[in-house]
Amino acid sequence: MSTNETDIEELVAKKYKHGFITDIESETFEPGLDEDVIRRLSKLKGEPQFMLDWRLKSFAIWQKMRQPNWAKLNIEPIDYQSISYYSAPKSPDDAPKSLDEVDPKLLETYEKLGIPLHERAKLAGVAVDAVFDSVSVATTFKGKLNDAGVIFCSFSDAVKEHPELIEKYLGTVVPPRDNYFAALNSAVFSDGSFVYIPKGVRCPMELSTYFRINAANTGQFERTLIIAAEGSHVSYLEGCTAPQRDENQLHAAVVELITEQDAVIKYSTVQNWYPGDEEGKGGIYNFVTKRGDCRGARSKISWTQVEAGSAVTWKYPSCVLRGEGSVGEFYSVAVTNNYQQADTGTKMIHIGANTRSTIIAKGISAGKAQNAYRGLVKIFPTAKNARNYTQCDSLLMGDQCGAHTFPYMEVKEPSAIVEHEATTSKIAEDQLFYCRQRGLSEEDAVNMIVNGFCKDVFRELPMEFAVEAQALMNVSLEGAVG
Amino acid sequence: MLLEVKDLHASIGGKEILKGLSLTIKAGEVHAIMGPNGSGKSTLAQVLAGREGYEITAGSVSYNGVDLLDLEPEKRAQAGLFLGFQYPVEIPGVNNVYLLKAALNARQKAAGQPEIDAVSFMRLVKEKAALMEMDQSFLSRSVNEGFSGGEKKRNEIFQMAVLEPTLAILDETDSGLDIDALKVVANGVNLQRRDDRSVLLITHYQRLLDYIEPDYVHVLANGKIIHSGDKSLALQLEAEGYDALMAKAAG
DSSP states (O other), X not given: OOOOHXXXXXXXXXXXXXXXXXXXXXXXXXXXXXXXXXXXXXHHTTOOHHHHXXXXXXXXHHHTOOOOOOSSOOOOOOOGGGSBOOEEEXXXXXXXXXXXXXXXXXXXXXXXXXXXXXXXXXXXXXXEEEEETXXXXXXXXXXXXXXXXXXXXXXXXXXXXXXXXHHHHTTSSSOGGGOHHHHHHHHHOOEEEEEEEOTTOBOSSOEEEEEEOOSTTBOBOEEEEEXXXXXXXXXXXXXXXXXXXXXXXXXXXXXXXXXXXXXXXXXXXXXXXXXXXXXXXXXXXXXXXXXXXXXXXXXXXXXXXXXXXXXXXXXXXXXXXXXXXXXXXXXXXXXXXXXXXXXXXXXXXXXXTTOEEEEEEEEEEOTTOEEEEEEEEEEOTTOTTOEEEEEEEEEEOSSSOEEXXXXXXXXXXXXXXXXXXXXXXXXXXXXXXXXXXXXOOHHHHHHHHHHHHXXXXXXXXXXHHHHHHHHHHHHHHOOOOO | OOEEEEEEEEEETTEEXXXXXXXXXXXXXXXXXEOOTTXXXXXXXXXXXXXTXXXXXXXXXXXXXXXXXXXXXXXXXXXXXXXXXXXXXXXXXXXXXXXXXHHHHHHHHHTTOOOOOHHHHHHHHHHHHHHTTOOTHHHHSEXXXXXXXXXXXXXXXXXXXHXXXXXXXXXXXXXXXXXXXXXXXXXXXXXXXXXXXXXXXXXXSSHHHHHSOOSEEEEEETTXXXXXXXXXXXXXXXXXXXXXXXXXXXX
């Protein structure tokens, strides 16, 4: 029976909804990268000497490295000298203290993206550290967090106000020499978020940061550091949408998570950077290094990600399970359409005894997109009775896309139990027909099937994020039918 | 006239399966189509429901006065045409009731009616589930996932009961059922017989017709209806086999 692939292709050819450019004057460095640029950047941000030294050391490391090419990605050469390494909204000196002081045009941008900052923060009880371009412009709910002793601020503020914490923890999970993009980020990171949850504190609200890219040719180099002290608990949400662009934009973020004994960090991401157009022109290059270090016994780090955007995604949120009985989790949905490429997965490094990890990865491929899962489960001889369960499922829509699975396992401890399951299925014409025969439109049928496929991951997301994620799936894959 | 199929020719991959099939069904009637394997029974069901991949080369199908072949599958469903699948499809992660609610609301919307509220819907669903002697746990499981063959067929008739079609085409609903399951399914269909609801039973065996009594029986062979009669035709078939009848038709 012939499948209606043409229809499916039409169906997935939906235009990116968030394509617009905000007209705000930016103070932007001219393109290029050398030591002088890094000194200027550090000075502009009013950083202490240790920070500048760290950046310069990282830059020296980066210069000796080469861009990795092992991923299943076809990437145009990137000219790192044609990129501007700093862009900020006008007058960063008098950054607004409250929403009232924020440039109304900026607020309008948030409105268009469907995230009315104040409303959303109030209604959902979410504190938002809004990163627009590279400088934080608004932080809410500071008081409530202060009362709990939680530090949640922009990375720049943390460098100035808590230099001892930054100096102690920065780069201890992802050192500058870890990889090419981490080294670059360490040299030129612009801003990001910093979170410190003190001993025994359960963070009173979910912490959320919205990242946006808004200036042409400006790479975004976010740096996030979250520390959960003994017995503490925090849930952190990160979401992205970005205005439409013609040229590729480089994005190389680093996220470091640290849990002490019995602490829990839940880190959820919805990524919707501009993916490029139907011909594969434009779109964000997203090279992200995310790693969590379960240092304390019985601590837990859980990554949940919904990757819908970007032209290229290179991202492997990982857990180093050092503490005895610590737990690592990775739940992922990666959607690629048109000419998008994703090479994503995780690393679970079992060092401590009785450590456990779970990996659930769902890849959805449509159009001419390529979607790869790449994962490493490594069990050290010290990891007695370590356990891992991995499940990778791929869903193909149409016959011009690809799904690939690269699972690596290195088990050096005989008492460990490692399980791996993988499936690849095509969005079946008979599933679509079944739903349509019951009266659903083709579009609704596709949404229902895709959301069903993603269910195991979506249910790990905080409630309001799960709703957004479903909506995002629909936008990413639906099209103008009929 | 609810359904009028005239001289229908349909092929798939260049191979003609239906070769001039004609059939007329009035409101409230139950028709059974019987035939040997490969005679085109399932093709007829698929073509009437609007499955893509078939080429209609000649003939017409009128449903309630409209050209059925002109409608998308979902439009046919919204107009009250229901297909009970021979092989009900599994949809992992999609709640059985969730699909049913979306289906019912799609029909409501098409009819210009407001969506059904959650409370009324659950009441309706529980009532129909009881009718089909289905356990409540069925409702929250993923569509057909991990269902036994009998459970899948029972689920089809349960969906039919909720969606209340004008024309139900039941494609080999009896296949793969043991006698107890067959009785439940047949009873479910019988309870749904109404003056304004027609049923087209497609089956290979006479057995189903012991439980669901048709008004008319048609024999389909080689893409055409070669013989029509009342219920006794099914018994005759059972006794003599298809070959004798086909030979008679040919001779």
